[in-house]
Amino acid sequence: MNFKEFIFVGLEGLRNNKLRAFLTTLGIVVGIAAVISVIAIGEAGKAMIMSEMESFGTNLFQVYPNYREGEPYRPVNFTKQDVAVIKKIAPEVKYLAPMKYDQGEVRSTIGKKNTRIIGTTADYKHIRNVEILYGRFFSEEDDAVGKKVVVLDEMLANDLFNVENPVGERVILQGSAAVVIGVIKKTESAIPGMTPDNYAYLPISSMPGGSRWENVGSLFGSAASKEEVYQAMERVKVILERRHNAVDHYAVYSMEQEMQTVSKVTGIIGLIISCIAGISLLVGGIGVMNIMLVSVTERTREIGIRMALGAQRKDILIQFLIEAIVLCAVGGLIGILLGYGGALIVALVLKLPPLVSWWVVLLAFLFSAFIGVFFGLYPANKASKLDPIVALRRE
Amino acid sequence: MIKVSNLRKVYSTGSVAVEALKGVTLTMHKGEFVAVMGPSGSGKSTFMNLLGLLDTPTSGNYWLEEREVSSLNKNELASLRNQKLGFVFQAFNLIPALTALKNVELPMLYAGVKPQERRQRALLALEKVGLGERLQHRPNELSGGQNQRVAIARAIVNRPSVIMADEPTGALDTKTGEEIMEIFEELHREGTTIVLVTHEPDIAKHAKRILRFKDGLLIRDEEVTNRTISSEEEVNHEL
Structure with a gap:
């Protein structure tokens, strides 16, 4: 079989398992879309706070009397x-x-x-x-x-x-x-x-x-x-x-220092948001994993038939690899589009700048794709190692 | 064509080892139509799976067309199954998601036949088994007899040396079963070697030679001279 035919067999496999293809894609779509939109919202909020502070002027500083705890009040x-x-x-x-x-x-x-x-x-x-x-x-x-x-x-x-x-x-x-x-x-x-x-x-x-x-x-x-x-x-x-x-009686603060404090806070908020996004990605990933494990395991008999007819292990693996890659790519693409869309809508409603970092997109996509491909290939690989007669007897 | 000597198969499930085949030695010639009979548990299916290279023997030798095949690796076995063997199963074992035509094309796909030739040869094979229409239907839209015809077309499409049929009529009614057997007879007349596993004397009578198995051993090897075949009970009684 040449490469084109492998692609064809893989696509055929997908067309013939529409529900599974849909569910797997859905898992990837939800995971990626959630990550992108959640992180975009977080980034936008952060950027908004920072730009707000910058609008006060970054050259700004303030001088206060320096009161220290435990010392008697000395008026300055x-x-x-x-x-x-x-x-x-x-x-x-x-x-x-x-x-x-x-x-x-x-x-x-x-x-x-x-x-x-x-x-x-x-x-x-x-x-x-x-x-x-x-x-x-x-x-x-x-x-x-x-x-x-x-x-x-x-x-x-x-x-x-x-x-x-x-x-x-x-x-x-x-x-x-x-x-x-x-x-x-x-x-x-x-x-x-x-x-x-x-x-x-x-x-x-x-x-x-x-x-x-x-x-x-x-x-x-x-x-x-x-x-x-x-x-x-x-x-x-x-x-x-x-x-x-009066040595030490004055304290000076710059807006930049304040911004650093604020950016620490927004950093923590960002971290929390990333955790939430990570969890949604994980949940999506588990969904993908389940569907892949179940649906490919279900096809052990199909793998047995194909091997009985002369398919070698690599034929089986490439078929399932292509199926998984296509699912992940399609799901990933839809997820990225939906995520961008979600981020854009939220940005419009809250009047925030829509910010989607490419590394978030890449990370979310790679993670989902890895899960999809790994758990698509794992049962296929297991089945392809069986004697054909054992695979054929599986229901 | 086929020669096995002292072929053994032991299944070990957990701590219990079951000796399904206890040493079988025989020879089959090109163009023979052989029926393998025996009660369930006699080892006839195990024997068939070993001949079909779907399973590997625990010990013994197997020569398929002068080639020792009992110790080949999985890839070599896969290409031998693809080139030399055709399978017909009781449960058809068609891929449910594929159309009849696509199912027949499958062995040629793995043989590297070009798409256009694949299609032509598949159509010819289907015509030969008497299925000229419903080629774009999937197995669940076809009757049992039609499915088995698709399976036979798939078995012959790569022009194999031997066709292995494991209870091909087991899931069919008598009339359809007879029709299927006629296809096998036709293939036999054209010179195809056929190994048929069955427990039904009416099916076995289509063959020219009968191998009887019991308890993992080949207990009788007979030519079919007349068209009456003794049932399992009668053979047992005789013994």
């Missing part, structure tokens, strides 16, 4: 001069803004709302890539003269005013009047809680307590470039320690 403050000096002598620090958090009531002519208030400087706009919908963010001049201006985020603006553009309107913020000069565009985020909503931003100098910086919780900074982040962080820390004569 950030001063206006700290920021000015750092920006002056550390060129790697491009922007640096204080973050003074407060909470209070904001009233407009038509409503009032309890909101979170952030006192900062004009640098904040650059550090967080703030997108302005109407008006403008406050400027250094506004801050320098302690102008009573406020920037609202889109959600807060909608709650307080029934006009589209509230720039120029007045609000009463914690009892004192301020003019709305800008509205920050709401950033679309698929991750709940990632977008800061209901915030009012003031120049720090116009906050109650004037330009005193006692309650500044942290500094937000951005380095001149991604490569200079750690250098910038270190400079900031050293300068602060020297100016306050």
Whole structure:
């Protein structure tokens, strides 16, 4: 028999065992499709979280007072001069803004709302890539003269005013009047809680307590470039320690470090997802194994007949090998298509990027194919070693 | 054509060894029509399977067309079965998934015959056994007699030296059985060597020589002169 005829005999075998072919294919399809779509969803989620974090800027870093457990609380403050000096002598620090958090009531002519208030400087706009919908963010001049201006985020603006553009309107913020000069565009985020909503931003100098910086919780900074982040962080820390004569009283974190933490978490999630995918692959594989074992064993008599008529062991093995390969290839192809489809649908529904890594496809396919071929050949090989008369007597 | 000497077969199932064939020596010539008779357990089927190279003897020698074949390997046996032997079984042993035509083509597939020639020869063989139609039907769509015709066509299609028929009429009614036996007689007239296993005297009477087996031994080897064959009981009584 030549190769073409082997293929023909193999295909004939499949055509004549349609249910078995269907069930085997189904096992492979389900296994591969499940793995591809599950891993694609996991990868997409991971990518989404990372891109979300990157949109904050990877050059970002934060400076906090360093409280250590067991030590007495030593108050450290950030001063206006700290920021000015750092920006002056550390060129790697491009922007640096204080973050003074407060909470209070904001009233407009038509409503009032309890909101979170952030006192900062004009640098904040650059550090967080703030997108302005109407008006403008406050400027250094506004801050320098302690102008009573406020920037609202889109959600807060909608709650307080029934006009589209509230720039120029007045609000009463914690009892004192301020003019709305800008509205920050709401950033679309698929991750709940990632977008800061209901915030009012003031120049720090116009906050109650004037330009005193006692309650500044942290500094937000951005380095001149991604490569200079750690250098910038270190400079900031050293300068602060020297100016306050307080070694070890400041802690610096970069967004990159935070991202690493997050990526560790998403890595664990990914691992769990991979395990689930692996289990579905295994279940599919066991299905394939069962069908192959049963259906090929069932054909021991057929193998006996073929051997009685002159088939050699290799003829039998090649026939069953081709049957198994065709089943696995067809099943694998359908599985890959369905998996891609599933990943695409989920991606569309959740607005995630559809990500299917080729190695997942390859791994899932090779695994299923190996199972299919091995457990298709194993009983065929066993039967082909029997004396024909023994194989013929099997029912 | 066929020569066996002291052919033995021992089956060991677990700890029990059963001696199915206890040393058989005989010669068959080309063109002979031999019936092998005997009660069940007499070793006639074992003998047949050894002659058919479907099973290997425990000891003894077997010459098929002057060639010692009792110690050949599986691949050599497979190609001998393919080239020299044709089988007809009681249970037909057709491949259920294949059409009648495909079943007949099967031995030629393993012989490396080209597809077109395979088809032609299969059609001729089927015509010869009287099955000119229903060739695209599968065994479960054919009657027992039709299935056995397909099986005979399959047995003769590679032009074998010997046809081995193991109870070929066992699953058929008397009338159909007679029709099948006529095919064998026709093949015999054309010079084909036929070895037929049966326990029915009416079937055995078509043969020209009868080998009687009992308890694993060849107990009688007789020419058929008249057309009356004694049954197993009568032979036993005689002995």
